[in-house]
Amino acid sequence: MMEFLESNRQKKIGSLFKKELASLFQELIRQENKENLILSITKVYVTPDISIAKIYISVFPSELSSRQIEEIKNNSSLIKHKLSQKLKSSIRKVPELNFYLDDSLDYIEGIDKALKKPFNPIKGGF
DSSP states (O other): OOOOOOOHHHHHHHHHHHHHHHHHHHHHHHHTTOTTOEEEEEEEEEOTTSSEEEEEEEEESGGGHHHHHHHHHHTHHHHHHHHHHHHTTTOSSOOEEEEEEOOHHHHHHHHHHHHHSSSBTTTTBO
């Protein structure tokens, strides 16, 4: 993932969204009785004109990730509305919310498993 140079304003808004979306998702998970699901907002990038927010979400267990991200994308207008209600005193207009799956933990886990196999390509032996 490429790091963007963000202004302090973008960072503050991103941090605010991250906090509020986390509590919003926690609330929605509780309402739907999805006890075996963990959603974590790993990063929020906000464009300089605050028109778009890219939200990266990690899902555990990862088998549910694609279905969960689709569900979030399908409900993005509802999520945006709830977020605007929570943030109406802090921000004038909530940007368009784009949700993405952050599968970096799965990638790390795959590397870790590969390194623990009998043949380790880095060590060069069986």
